[in-house]
Amino acid sequence: PVLEARQKCNWGLATKSRNMAEHNIVVFAGDHCGPEVVAEGVKILQAIEQHRPSVGKFVLKEHLLGGCSIDTTGTPLTDEALNAANSADAVLLGAIGGPKWGTGAVRPEQGLLKLRKEMGTYGNLRPCFFASEALVDSSPLKAEICRGTDFVIVRELTGGIYFGDRKEDDGSGTAWDSEPYSRPEIERVA
Numbered sequence: 001p002v003l004e005a006r007q008k009c010n011w012g013l014a015t016k017s018r019n020m021a022e023h024n025i026v027v028f029a030g031d032h033c034g035p036e037v038v039a040e041g042v043k044i045l046q047a048i049e050q051h052r053p054s055v056g057k058f059v060l061k062e063h064l065l066g067g068c069s070i071d072t073t074g075t076p077l078t079d080e081a082l083n084a085a086n087s088a089d090a091v092l093l094g095a096i097g098g099p100k101w102g103t104g105a106v107r108p109e110q111g112l113l114k115l116r117k118e119m120g121t122y123g124n125l126r127p128c129f130f131a132s133e134a135l136v137d138s139s140p141l142k143a144e145i146c147r148g149t150d151f152v153i154v155r156e157l158t159g160g161i162y163f164g165d166r167k168e169d170d171g172s173g174t175a176w177d178s179e180p181y182s183r184p185e186i187e188r189v190a
Contacts, residue, residue, distance in 0.1 A: 021056040026088040028065035028081070028115075031108065034094025041092050061088070065115065066096025066108035076111025082118055091119070117158045123189055126153040159185040 027042070029035040045058045063081035070076050076096075085091050097108035116122070129150045130136070136146045164178035 024059045024088045025090045025092055026085045027060050027062045028093045030094030030096040031067040032098045038094040065111050067101045076108050077114050122158045124155040154189045156189050
């Protein structure tokens with residue numbers, strides 16, 4: 001099932017560019033470990049360019065997202081950065097947020113949620129399979145559970161609890177979070 005899901009989703013570099021030799025990628029390094037991880041991703045892209053020139057050239061444009069954007073611009077995602085992402089062929093995104101921005105009215109994840117919603121990146125594919133037969137005996141799970149485990153979880157990212165209305169306790173003893181989903185939001189992940 002994992003392989004089938006990958007094939008159905010056409011995993012790999014899909015491009016919107018008319019010039020197939022050039023792939024415009026917006027890079028959001030993010031916060032904390034994000035820049036370190038993204039730097040390694042950039043090295044991979046550079047290695048692909050070097051060893052597979054037929055793939056074309058990756059044109060990287062850096063923008064701020066998350067806490068670093070709040071610190072610099074006062075907002076977690078600028079319109080300029082959002083427009084760049086929308087017109088790019090791909091986005092390379094690092095981790096965002098951290099304790100420094102955890103309690104303010106303007107928070108790093110607001111930028112990430114806006115980016116997801118605006119770009120229509122509504123789901124994560126989370127494959128789950130047991131990596132190696134050699135590890136079965138080391139697993140806390142029973143061997144019959146480990147063997148043959150192969151499925152994909154589709155995690156929805158732009159509806160429900162992320163964007164639902166919420167009310168904090170105002171002293172009346174009542175608080176709530178709504179988790180609304182439209183029919184199209186459900187159908188696209190089902």
